[in-house]
Structure formats: C-alpha cells, structure tokens
Amino acid sequence: MTDQLFALPTAERDDAAAAAPSPWWRDAVIYQIYPRSFADSDGDGIGDLPGIRSRLPYLRELGVDAVWLSPFYASPQADAGYDVADYRMVDPMFGTIADAQGLIADAHGLGIRVIVDLVPNHSSDQHEWFRRAIAEGPGSPLRGRYHFQPGQGENGELPPNNWKSIFGGPAWTRTTDPDGTPGDWYLHLFAPEQPDFNWEHPAVADEFRTILRFWLDLGVDGFRIDVAHGMVKAEGLPDIDESREWHLLDAGISPCFDRDGVHEIYRSWRRILDEYPGERIAVAEAWAPTLERVANYVRPDELHQAFNFSYLGTAWDAADQRKVIDDSLEAMRKVGAPATWTLSNHDVVRHTTRMLQPNDGDEVAGRKPIDVDPAAGQRRARAATLLMLALPGSAYLYQGEELGLPEVVDLPPEVRQDPAFHRANGQDGYRDGCRVPIPWDGDRTPYGFGPPDGPSWLPQPESWAQLSVAAQQGRPGSTLELYRAALALRHSDPALGAADNLTWCEAPEGLLVFERAPHFRCTVNMTAAPIRIPMPGRALLTSGPVDLDGAEVEIPADTTIWWSV
Numbered sequence: 001m002t003d004q005l006f007a008l009p010t011a012e013r014d015d016a017a018a019a020a021p022s023p024w025w026r027d028a029v030i031y032q033i034y035p036r037s038f039a040d041s042d043g044d045g046i047g048d049l050p051g052i053r054s055r056l057p058y059l060r061e062l063g064v065d066a067v068w069l070s071p072f073y074a075s076p077q078a079d080a081g082y083d084v085a086d087y088r089m090v091d092p093m094f095g096t097i098a099d100a101q102g103l104i105a106d107a108h109g110l111g112i113r114v115i116v117d118l119v120p121n122h123s124s125d126q127h128e129w130f131r132r133a134i135a136e137g138p139g140s141p142l143r144g145r146y147h148f149q150p151g152q153g154e155n156g157e158l159p160p161n162n163w164k165s166i167f168g169g170p171a172w173t174r175t176t177d178p179d180g181t182p183g184d185w186y187l188h189l190f191a192p193e194q195p196d197f198n199w200e201h202p203a204v205a206d207e208f209r210t211i212l213r214f215w216l217d218l219g220v221d222g223f224r225i226d227v228a229h230g231m232v233k234a235e236g237l238p239d240i241d242e243s244r245e246w247h248l249l250d251a252g253i254s255p256c257f258d259r260d261g262v263h264e265i266y267r268s269w270r271r272i273l274d275e276y277p278g279e280r281i282a283v284a285e286a287w288a289p290t291l292e293r294v295a296n297y298v299r300p301d302e303l304h305q306a307f308n309f310s311y312l313g314t315a316w317d318a319a320d321q322r323k324v325i326d327d328s329l330e331a332m333r334k335v336g337a338p339a340t341w342t343l344s345n346h347d348v349v350r351h352t353t354r355m356l357q358p359n360d361g362d363e364v365a366g367r368k369p370i371d372v373d374p375a376a377g378q379r380r381a382r383a384a385t386l387l388m389l390a391l392p393g394s395a396y397l398y399q400g401e402e403l404g405l406p407e408v409v410d411l412p413p414e415v416r417q418d419p420a421f422h423r424a425n426g427q428d429g430y431r432d433g434c435r436v437p438i439p440w441d442g443d444r445t446p447y448g449f450g451p452p453d454g455p456s457w458l459p460q461p462e463s464w465a466q467l468s469v470a471a472q473q474g475r476p477g478s479t480l481e482l483y484r485a486a487l488a489l490r491h492s493d494p495a496l497g498a499a500d501n502l503t504w505c506e507a508p509e510g511l512l513v514f515e516r517a518p519h520f521r522c523t524v525n526m527t528a529a530p531i532r533i534p535m536p537g538r539a540l541l542t543s544g545p546v547d548l549d550g551a552e553v554e555i556p557a558d559t560t561i562w563w564s565v
C-alpha cells in the first residue's frame, strides 16, 4: 500500500496581502485563534498576543490566508472574553494595544490578514455604562442602553417575561437599588455577567460604529460578529411559547433571534467597511433557522460571509452531505455571497471526536462529547477536512484541528470554566474540551504552550506529546502535513478557487464524487467498507493510505482523494 501523497509544499505562497486577486475573502482559508489557548509568552498559563505573534511564521507555513482572533479585550472573563468591559482596550492578561498593533503589522508582513471578534449583543456587567446604570439607580439615563424592566407579580418578584438564558436559568436577573431594596430586572440572553444592549437606543449604535472605526484604523481586515442574529428584540419583549425548546438555532421565529431589524445595523456597518481600502470584511455568527435566513445576512449591502452551522451540524452521510452542500451553494448563490464551510470552533465538540458520535440534529453547541476510538476519529476527520477544503467558497479552521486534536472528554468539573457548565449544574456547556491549550513541542506539559513546566489554564492530556507540532512537522502522513499539502494545493490549483462550480458525478452508494472545472475531482467514501472504482485520473492528495497502483482503486472507508482528471 502506498502512503499518502503528501507532497510537502515547495512553492512559495503568494504574499496574500500584496498579490492575491481581489476580493481575497471569497475563497480565503481563515484560521481561528482562541487566544487563551494558543501560545503563552509570560508563563501565567494563559495564552497572549505576544505568544500569537511569535507563532505567526507557523501559520504562514501552514498556508492560511487570515486569522480570526476570539476576544482579547478588557474583560472579567465570565465567558472567556465574550463579556467585554472595554472594547478599545486589550486585557492585561493578553497584552497591550501595542502588542495588538505589532501582531497586525507582523501578520500583514507575512501575508496574513487579521479578523477580530466584535461582541455587540451584550457587554460585561463591568462595562462602564452598566456599572454606572446600576450605581446610579432606577433614574439613570444609562439604563436605557440595556434592557431594564420592572418585574411581574405583586412586588416585582417575577421576571418580566419567560425568556431563558442560553446558558441555563432565566434570562433576567434582578438588581438591587442603591438603598438596598430589590429593584428592576435586566436581560441577559447568556450569563448574568453579560447584560444585553438595547439596540433601540441611538447611543448603542453610535458607540459600535466608533468601535468599528477604532479597530479598522488600527489596521484590522475584518470582524467576526458574535451573536449577529441577536441584537434586535421583538417590541414589548413578549413571552415565548413555553412548549417549544429554547435553542440557539431556533426552528421558528423567536422574539429575540433573527429579527428582521438586525439587517439595518449591518447595512450601516457595510458602509463603514467599504470606506476603508483593502476589502475589509465582516462574518456573521448567525444561528438562523434556515440557510435562506442565513443568506439574508450576506446580501450585497450587508456582511460578507456567514458561518454555515447547517454544514457543521450535518452527519457523516453521503446523502445528507450532498444535500447540505447543494443547499448552501444555492442559498448563497442567490445573494451573490461565497459559501463558507467549517467543521470546528471554540463552541462545539472537535470534529475529530464529533463526527463519530450519533448525530441528533442541528443543535451542536454544548453537546456532551463521548470518547471515541482516536484512530477512527482522525481518519474520518481528515476525510471530512479534505472534502471541506475542496468546496467552493471560504473555509474556517479552528486551532489544533490541523494537529488532529481530539476533544478532551474527561476534564474534571473543578477545572471546567464554561459558565454554561456551572449554570446548568454540569448538564450542559461542554465547551472546555475543545479549548485545551495546544501542544507545540516537548514530551511533557505544557508542550511548548508556555515555558517548560509552566502551567496551562486547562490540563492537557498525556497523549498530546505525539500530536504536537514538532512531532508532526515533516512527518509524511501526519495530519499537519496533510493540512499543509491541502492548503498549498488550494493556493496553486485554479480549479480550487472561489468559482462557484461544482458538478456531482455518478457514483456507487455512499461515495460522494464531484468535479470542479477544469480538471479537479474529489471522491469521498462515507461508508464503513472500501469502495472499488476505475482509477479516475492522477491522485493529488489522499486523506489516508491508498493503493494507487493498477487500473482500479479501492477507496478505503472514511477516505477522501483529490484527483486531477
């Protein structure tokens, strides 16, 4: 049996920032950095901006076009930085504004664009506006910038409506007035430390326009918009239908998600982005109920991209995958936006583990992971990745997936930090398992994540020495070399560009086969048994070992092959 066809990329990549054809984002590969878990320069056990800066050459070699950084702003970290106290300040835990500027400059020097996270649905309860709103009491004009409401019941002891927090428990918390008596309630769709802004208040919209400009002036290439479907709530904050479960990816029209009013906000943001040179972009984290509703966020005068959670939540099944790919391409085609593809992020079980688990529908965030056979998980994840990277559009990678990291399923409750885990008494909120700091080198923790023998904010498994960057670098057949080879081919082969051309070919059941003009073919065996077909052409890359001698090829289970035909 021949080994994988991993050609180590030899050709130098183009300098994306300088020479890539515009618009760069239509087929970009964007790598998500979760700052607290990427690289720790000062040995406090938490990753930081200087750490990221020092590892940028690795990302250039990997071949990504851009990075998206999860929040690094001033924050009490009640939700790992998605609770922002100051949108224009870097949290000292992560560094300084000068570090952010240095990171942006270094990344641009290497041809890597930088996308930052923007969290407009809610702030931290330590944001100056909210702190003052509480301290000044019921008459404070700052209360209008959040959703403060009197309670129901004789003494206001019941929440204003029946909305629930995504992290468990009610979506309302009662305040205490300055004189010590119980006061009004405030809305938080997430943790109590994350009060929702009232986007009807003009000061909120003004503030976010200036925050956008602040980071654009600093040189960022775009924004990932957190809870992009949440900012506008139904007038009067009506009760929800209790008979329905309360999910992010809600199957109906909810009073607080995916309201038509959010699109006005994005039109105004698009005008700002377009004022800046160099194709600055925004990508929506919008858990809308259908791909058609997701497409609304990327109409020509709105945002550029939206995450494709329907794809992420689709089972490893040939018919289901084909359908979601077709539906995604069609929905985006109608509005002229590129499709996006992603398999992992900081909120879901890593796909090395997830793709072997029973699939119970679209709801993927917070799902409890189970242990799977690591070799089988890696085999399927690699096949899924090669499929994803062959699709037209833009792909999002999550740090560590290029190392084939599995979900860490056995973190003890006392080390877990996901607020949802603690609010739901440990029955929900399993997001720490995909946030464990990544291994760079060495044979003991923290595996180069920080200084030798230094701490790591979540414990890393013993088995990760063999998954480190150093252990995989230059090793034919490693997951890291597979990613490098795939990204190098994506860059060098015009058939793998942004053009929205994908044609399905006749194939035996369980085998997905599609072509992209002029000469590219992808075959994916999604069954548990090998499938034999006539040799279609010259193999470019395989996700696992394949025997390529002969007139026929036997494609092993859970294996993807890229061909030139």
Ligand code: NOJ
Pocket (backbone or CB within 6 Å): 079, 082, 083, 119, 190, 226, 227, 285, 346, 347
């Ligand atoms: C989505 C983010 O990805 C997640 O990590 C966060 O907890 C929620 N939004 C709330 O900001």
